[in-house]
């Protein structure tokens with residue numbers, strides 16, 4: 001948020017900014033969704049829905065699991081929430097008591113730890129490295145339990161924010177089985193599904209019907225501001241989660257639910273967005289390498305590249321990723337996100353670049369970074 005504020009200030013002062021810090025699509029919702037919203041405004045009352053959401057959209061989501069993953073999901077297990085963000089809080093409230101020990105891999109999406117912390121849970125950090133594709137393994141989970149005692153939950157996202165890395169089918173199966181055999185709630189944030197580059201993202205539901213699966217219309221469907229996410233609830237928590245939904249938000253935004261019914265008919269438009277991300281991803285991967293960034297996490301999915309900047313710190317070029325990002329913004333108008341929020345202990349050595357923006361911005365940003373690297377004595 002600080003980077004975005006600084007970028008905004010620079011723009012207000014007349015400077016240009018290439019936005020590689022953003023964590024959201026730069027495109028509108030698919031046109032079918034927008035047309036459905038117009039129709040709903042003209043024809044519908046737009047009152048509350050039931051706590052879980054409209055029956056039509058619940059069935060559409062269930063059908064989506066059948067067609068994308070070959071998994072049968074009872075529509076009664078689907079509940080809509082205020083974005084995936086609303087789903088985390090509901091899931092944490094339903095699954096955990098105060099004091100529950102919940103593993104959160106780092107680097108990872110900061111809101112998991114912040115929400116768990118606010119709810120009185122104990123966040124158990126699980127540092128991951130490039131060696132495990134910045135995702136947990138059962139060996140790492142065993143170690144956590146051996147050293148610190150039993151845990152109550154595991155929250156992860158695959159593809160991940162900030163690393164873009166994924167669990168393949170085998171590793172997803174191992175982790176789901178480990179959680180089940182250890183009596184641990186597995187919360188799988190699948191918000192970046194659909195945004196993958198040559199690899200399929202398996203849902204946790206393929207391996208464990210008791211996993212708590214979270215997804216959203218924000219990313220693949222390009223609908224961040226519509227604030228609509230969903231949960232696939234395990235049978236054991238369906239009633240509790242529905243009661244939480246009822247008491248905390250009454251229902252997810254009705255206009256968004258009615259409009260989202262059209263989203264699953266808009267795959268061509270969404271796939272065109274993915275094709276642009278794929279082009280941008282190639283531009284960043286080759287641009288960053290030629291600017292001397294050798295430590296790049298495998299960019300399996302989402303729209304992020306997690307880049308090590310240790311070479312710049314070791315050479316005295318920058319103190320840490322925060323000062324580096326501030327310098328890039330001030331000197332070359334490139335906004336990127338320092339890693340500190342995603343990994344409090346090691347994030348000063350990493351930067352997250354987003355390729356969700358325009359291809360022109362990505363191209364120009366790479367030219368400027370390469371020039372910066374040559375001018376500052378780095379390799380280029």
Ligand SMILES: Cc1ncc(COP(=O)(O)O)c(C=O)c1O
Nearest residue numbers: 083084085109157161216218229
């Ligand atoms: C991993 C992850 N989960 C959830 C969210 C929040 O999603 P929503 O807009 O659906 O609340 C984000 C947003 O960037 C994210 O990166």
